[in-house]
Amino acid sequence: MASRHMRDLLNKREKRTRERKNLSFIIVIMFFVIFCVIVLTEILVMEDRNKSKPMAFFSSHSRRSGLEYEDRQVVYEDAELYKDIVDASRLHTSSKSSSASKSQSVLPSRENLTAKDAVWQTVPGTRFKFYVYSAHYDDRKSRLIRVIGASKTRATEKVWCRFWYAGNASKVVAAKTKVIRENWNMKYSAIFILCPLDSNVSLPQSLSVVHKLKLPIRNLLVVRDNRGPMESEDDQGQSYREPPPESMVVCVKPLHFTYDKVRKSCVTCDVILGVNIVV
Numbered sequence: 001m002a003s004r005h006m007r008d009l010l011n012k013r014e015k016r017t018r019e020r021k022n023l024s025f026i027i028v029i030m031f032f033v034i035f036c037v038i039v040l041t042e043i044l045v046m047e048d049r050n051k052s053k054p055m056a057f058f059s060s061h062s063r064r065s066g067l068e069y070e071d072r073q074v075v076y077e078d079a080e081l082y083k084d085i086v087d088a089s090r091l092h093t094s095s096k097s098s099s100a101s102k103s104q105s106v107l108p109s110r111e112n113l114t115a116k117d118a119v120w121q122t123v124p125g126t127r128f129k130f131y132v133y134s135a136h137y138d139d140r141k142s143r144l145i146r147v148i149g150a151s152k153t154r155a156t157e158k159v160w161c162r163f164w165y166a167g168n169a170s171k172v173v174a175a176k177t178k179v180i181r182e183n184w185n186m187k188y189s190a191i192f193i194l195c196p197l198d199s200n201v202s203l204p205q206s207l208s209v210v211h212k213l214k215l216p217i218r219n220l221l222v223v224r225d226n227r228g229p230m231e232s233e234d235d236q237g238q239s240y241r242e243p244p245p246e247s248m249v250v251c252v253k254p255l256h257f258t259y260d261k262v263r264k265s266c267v268t269c270d271v272i273l274g275v276n277i278v279v
Helices: 002-052 054-089 094-105 260-272
Strands: 131-138 144-152 160-164 170-174 176-179 188-196 206-210 221-224 230-233 239-241
Touching (some): 144 206, 160 188
Parallel strands (some): 131 221
Antiparallel strands (some): 144 188, 160 170, 160 206
16 A cells, blocks of 8 residues: 555656646747747838838938038038138239239128127028127137137037128138037037137237138127237337236136026125126
8 A cells, every 4th residue: 555655646746747847848938939929020010110211211311411412512612712712812913912802702791790799699501500609819829719609519510710800801711619518418518619810910800700601791799809908118119908907707617507597696606706707
């Protein structure tokens, strides 16, 4: 009886083991089938998307290629026009100087624009929004005019600086844009537009920032020279400038939110502490 009971227990144990093995095999097969179904579904969905949007892809690609080609053409045309203006301005004979004025006459005039300071003005023709605010003479390392503006953080568009003198005379220089690295990786950022001044070029009264040389002028900035007005010559015959009046200036980081949130706190505190100008 005892041996028979032992055989029954062994048979039951073997049967339970076989059932567990079969169940494990069935679970593995089900998992594999589900995985295959998911993969096939993803493949079919991707194929449907590609079939439904082939023309959209090619049309967007062609538009992008066409735009890049157009931009390259504009840059090439501007560079050629700039080269002609520079070459013509270097000529000194009367007949050749007429070619210089002819090259300058190709560019649009500033019309009846009034030079402004500390006012946001647009730069037309750019793909993204581009604004200029104020222009300042900077001779700390090299002679240049530093324009404060705002534009796209990445891939900032190329621009030109056009200096304006008395009698509607002008000079064109290629500008360099420099993004101010306090943009929190946002789409738009405060920027500097650096307009170089050669040693033999006098300081202009105003300037315009343009994206394409032949586009109409839509901004005109007063060039601020904070060194003070020219005074009479000293004992050695050297002219000097009167230093600016004593004042305290504080530079703050660009504000990427509503100005009213700051005006009543830190700016007001700076003014109470004696600050005259907040930049």
